Amino acid sequence: MDSWLLSRVYEDELSGDSVRLVVLEPGNKDDPLHCTLKTTSLAAAADKYEAISYAWGDQNNLVDIQCNNVTLGVTANLASALGQLRYRDKPRQLWADAICINQQDVEERNQQVQKMGHVYEGAKSVLVCLGQDTTNVAEDCFELICQTNNYLGKLLRRYGHWGNLPFLGNSTIIENDPARWEKLRMLSTLPWFRRLWVVQETGMAKRCILHWGESKMPYAEYVELQLWLAMRPDIRSRSGPVNDVASAECFEYVQCRFRNIQTWRRSKPLAAYRANAIRNIPTAFVNVLAAGRRLKATDPRDYVYGFLGNPLAISDYGQMIITPDYNKSWQDVYFQTACTLLGQPREAPYVLSHTHHISGDEIHASNDLPSWVPRWGQDSSPAPLGNPQFWFSAGGPQSTLQIEVNASKSLSVRALIFDEASWVSQPMLDYNLSLDRTEWDTTFSSNKVPFIDVLYEEVSDNWPYSEKKLLNQFPSVLAVGFAPWQLSDPSEMTRTREYYEDYLDIVRRAAALDSGLPNPNDHYEGLDYAFHLKHAHNRRLFRTSSGKLGLGPLATQHGDVCCLFAGVSVPFILRPARQGGYYLVGECYIDGFMKWELLSLPCGRSDDWELLTIW
Numbered sequence: 001m002d003s004w005l006l007s008r009v010y011e012d013e014l015s016g017d018s019v020r021l022v023v024l025e026p027g028n029k030d031d032p033l034h035c036t037l038k039t040t041s042l043a044a045a046a047d048k049y050e051a052i053s054y055a056w057g058d059q060n061n062l063v064d065i066q067c068n069n070v071t072l073g074v075t076a077n078l079a080s081a082l083g084q085l086r087y088r089d090k091p092r093q094l095w096a097d098a099i100c101i102n103q104q105d106v107e108e109r110n111q112q113v114q115k116m117g118h119v120y121e122g123a124k125s126v127l128v129c130l131g132q133d134t135t136n137v138a139e140d141c142f143e144l145i146c147q148t149n150n151y152l153g154k155l156l157r158r159y160g161h162w163g164n165l166p167f168l169g170n171s172t173i174i175e176n177d178p179a180r181w182e183k184l185r186m187l188s189t190l191p192w193f194r195r196l197w198v199v200q201e202t203g204m205a206k207r208c209i210l211h212w213g214e215s216k217m218p219y220a221e222y223v224e225l226q227l228w229l230a231m232r233p234d235i236r237s238r239s240g241p242v243n244d245v246a247s248a249e250c251f252e253y254v255q256c257r258f259r260n261i262q263t264w265r266r267s268k269p270l271a272a273y274r275a276n277a278i279r280n281i282p283t284a285f286v287n288v289l290a291a292g293r294r295l296k297a298t299d300p301r302d303y304v305y306g307f308l309g310n311p312l313a314i315s316d317y318g319q320m321i322i323t324p325d326y327n328k329s330w331q332d333v334y335f336q337t338a339c340t341l342l343g344q345p346r347e348a349p350y351v352l353s354h355t356h357h358i359s360g361d362e363i364h365a366s367n368d369l370p371s372w373v374p375r376w377g378q379d380s381s382p383a384p385l386g387n388p389q390f391w392f393s394a395g396g397p398q399s400t401l402q403i404e405v406n407a408s409k410s411l412s413v414r415a416l417i418f419d420e421a422s423w424v425s426q427p428m429l430d431y432n433l434s435l436d437r438t439e440w441d442t443t444f445s446s447n448k449v450p451f452i453d454v455l456y457e458e459v460s461d462n463w464p465y466s467e468k469k470l471l472n473q474f475p476s477v478l479a480v481g482f483a484p485w486q487l488s489d490p491s492e493m494t495r496t497r498e499y500y501e502d503y504l505d506i507v508r509r510a511a512a513l514d515s516g517l518p519n520p521n522d523h524y525e526g527l528d529y530a531f532h533l534k535h536a537h538n539r540r541l542f543r544t545s546s547g548k549l550g551l552g553p554l555a556t557q558h559g560d561v562c563c564l565f566a567g568v569s570v571p572f573i574l575r576p577a578r579q580g581g582y583y584l585v586g587e588c589y590i591d592g593f594m595k596w597e598l599l600s601l602p603c604g605r606s607d608d609w610e611l612l613t614i615w
Contacts, residue, residue, distance in 0.1 A: 117309020133213025
């Protein structure tokens with residue numbers, strides 16, 4: 001569209017807290033779409049409009065609508081949403097990003113992106129438009145979700161805690177018809193559920209309604225069921241592989257941190273329980289960014305900008321950590337974000353834990369990015385070990401942190417190299433650690449042999465020390481996220497091994513089934529152990545030269561060195577660089593070295609620490 005026509009659509013410049021609203025004119029189903037734009041302040045518009053959340057779709061597939069009496073091309077998905085929401089007999093006041101923001105004005109985009117959270121918070125409701133229900137499954141799918149939540153909600157109220165519910169893998173109440181659960185899979189794989197911006201759009205909403213064809217359902221119902229599926233493998237075994245991990249994780253790590261008082265987040269019992277449990281748990285903005293990695297963004301810069309409405313995006317000094325600037329490349333945005341976060345006391349100890357390289361080629365293929373800068377769009381990154389919630393303090397007090405960014409974009413870090421990797425295992429991919437063999441790689445599922453047994457045999461074959469030492473280290477290293485505040489207690493090491501054995505009992509019996517989960521026979525600790533294996537997902541085990549077992553990045557290889565950074569809670573894997581210095585491969589867990597232990601050994605003396613360059 002030429003600039004003159006564009007100026008007729010966007011007659012008023014936006015400033016301060018002003019926004020544009022779409023006034024959608026009434027019409028019948030097949031009538032052309034007509035709308036006008038209205039400029040107002042957010043304060044004046046509060047609760048007088050509804051905000052649309054949708055997947056943009058193919059930006060080359062445009063449909064013409066009339067906006068301010070000018071023909072404006074919008075994506076087919078947005079045109080479909082407007083047609084779906086249009087009233088027949090009266091105008092409807094809406095907010096839709098692609099129309100209300102002049103997408104060709106970079107400065108306006110920069111300004112409006114900072115207000116997006118307030119736009120969705122101020123809306124009377126958020127209307128999620130999922131598209132047409134072309135196979136007529138939406139009504140039954142929504143009914144299945146609500147029925148299941150209703151039953152589980154009653155059990156939760158009776159037993160008081162989600163972990164206290166009886167085994168439900170054989171329940172006759174929970175639907176066991178794969179054809180019905182397939183409808184949930186169809187729902188959860190719709191493009192909208194992978195769109196990054198929806199985390200903020202739905203999280204800030206007072207009310208949020210899913211629209212799929214002619215059917216409607218509160219978004220809270222969907223999130224509630226996904227939380228159940230994420231936390232209870234016995235329930236997941238009935239549904240099959242339909243769980244939407246991203247929605248559950250983003251609810252807990254991102255949406256529960258929003259401070260909007262009017263919210264749908266406490267309208268369902270499990271969601272309310274999780275929201276209350278998480279509210280006072282310490283976290284950082286880097287954890288918010290990490291939760292978005294499973295999602296999709298057309299613009300890689302939005303892996304940062306899409307979360308700036310979160311209160312954790314406000315720095316220790318009361319300013320927004322990052323200011324949106326679509327004039328910058330995504331590489332510049334990621335680099336500047338990392339630099340800024342390293343300058344924030346709340347964030348700095350955890351930033352480098354979000355770098356996790358998958359292969360050696362990736363470490364060297366810089367894309368103008370140093371190895372130490374987190375790639376926020378990388379969806380295979382595991383749950384970080386460096387986390388404010390954990391007791392880990394391998395590098396000593398945070399007050400000793402010493403990291404500087406150099407003009408060459410390298411880091412200077414006060415560090416201690418203390419060991420090296422002498423052997424690495426095969427990758428531990430998330431689906432192979434599932435309790436349900438239908439999710440395993442065919443290599444393991446067809447032979448009915450659990451991956452965990454194959455992994456143990458591989459480690460044992462390459463373990464030159466006693467079997468007793470391996471039996472102590474293997475369960476605790478794998479379950480680094482399992483009661484991490486307790487693993488330093490020797491008595492708890494025995495309990496962890498017992499939980500691991502309960503997990504083995506369940507997974508071995510599961511291997512013999514065609515599908516589903518066996519009854520745990522009161523070995524519920526095994527289910528708990530399985531839940532906490534998430535920190536082992538998408539990593540490798542490795543053995544150090546000194547005989548320690550560790551958990552490291554997928555790119556870990558023989559000859560990589562193990563290192564502590566002063567003031568950082570977890571160790572790291574580094575790779576020597578030809579030009580001197582090192583590349584950062586990623587964080588690691590090494591049994592027995594996670595709580596200052598090294599600092600009390602001769603090798604941990606202050607004169608053994610040095611200033612390393614990380615490229």
